[in-house]
Amino acid sequence: MEKPEIIWEDSNYVAVNKPSGWLSIPDRFDANKPNILGFLNKLYPKVYVIHRIDKDTSGLILFAKNAEAHQWANDQFSSHSVCKKYLTLVIGRTPEEGEINFKITEDPIHAGRMMCHHKYGKESHTLYKTIANYACGMSLLEVEPKTGRTHQIRVHCLTAGFPLVIDPFYGGEEGIFLSAIKRKFKLSVNQEQENPLMNRLTLHASSLEFIPLGSTSPIKIEAPLTKDFRAVVQQLNKWSIK
Numbered sequence: 243m244e245k246p247e248i249i250w251e252d253s254n255y256v257a258v259n260k261p262s263g264w265l266s267i268p269d270r271f272d273a274n275k276p277n278i279l280g281f282l283n284k285l286y287p288k289v290y291v292i293h294r295i296d297k298d299t300s301g302l303i304l305f306a307k308n309a310e311a312h313q314w315a316n317d318q319f320s321s322h323s324v325c326k327k328y329l330t331l332v333i334g335r336t337p338e339e340g341e342i343n344f345k346i347t348e349d350p351i352h353a354g355r356m357m358c359h360h361k362y363g364k365e366s367h368t369l370y371k372t373i374a375n376y377a378c379g380m381s382l383l384e385v386e387p388k389t390g391r392t393h394q395i396r397v398h399c400l401t402a403g404f405p406l407v408i409d410p411f412y413g414g415e416e417g418i419f420l421s422a423i424k425r426k427f428k429l430s431v432n433q434e435q436e437n438p439l440m441n442r443l444t445l446h447a448s449s450l451e452f453i454p455l456g457s458t459s460p461i462k463i464e465a466p467l468t469k470d471f472r473a474v475v476q477q478l479n480k481w482s483i484k
Contacts (some may be wrong), residue, residue: 301447
């Protein structure tokens with residue numbers, strides 16, 4: 243399992259590139275599960291949670307180092323003035339850009355899942371741009387959720403007809419294999435079976451733009467793709483560009 247990486251900090255904030263599989267905060271029942279708050283508590287006297295990202299999502303998460311900075315950032319998140327962008331691999335060929343406005347609510351049948359419902363859902367808005375359509379049937383998107391509903395990107399992409407390539411909750415593949423990307427693929431002589439390039443949720447929080455405490459101008463923090471996600475994109479760009 244990859245380790246968290248501190249990618250930016252000042253006197254008031256610290257930003258971490260969270261690996262997939264790490265919780266944002268401690269688990270209620272098992273405090274020993276890897277979590278970013280616990281990781282930071284070993285490095286700083288006090289940190290405050292500003293927002294969270296799902297356990298299986300990798301990427302940028304921001305914490306405050308004091309109460310004043312925490313409140314300052316919280317106000318921006320509450321007013322939806324923070325610009326958050328994600329990279330995701332989806333199934334299908336997507337338009338150059340678009341927006342999704344399906345309302346989202348809890349799934350009454352499957353606990354912990356969300357669904358789109360025109361009557362009972364809450365207003366939800368997502369923008370996306372296509373970075374690349376690949377010949378193997380995948381597309382790489384940059385996605386900007388304008389609202390902050392649970393699983394918003396995952397549910398919106400699913401309902402719009404291009405689900406995430408790997409998503410344990412909402413379907414898709416169990417893994418991404420080179421054989422699905424490279425047409426003339428062969429196992430090496432000593433290899434009995436193919437290992438996946440990536441076998442977790444294909445979603446990465448790539449950037450965040452906000453105004454830090456003490457400043458009047460926004461800054462943009464960017465989180466590099468994790469090793470597994472980067473390996474998939476490299477192979478797609480090498481073998482599957484249309």
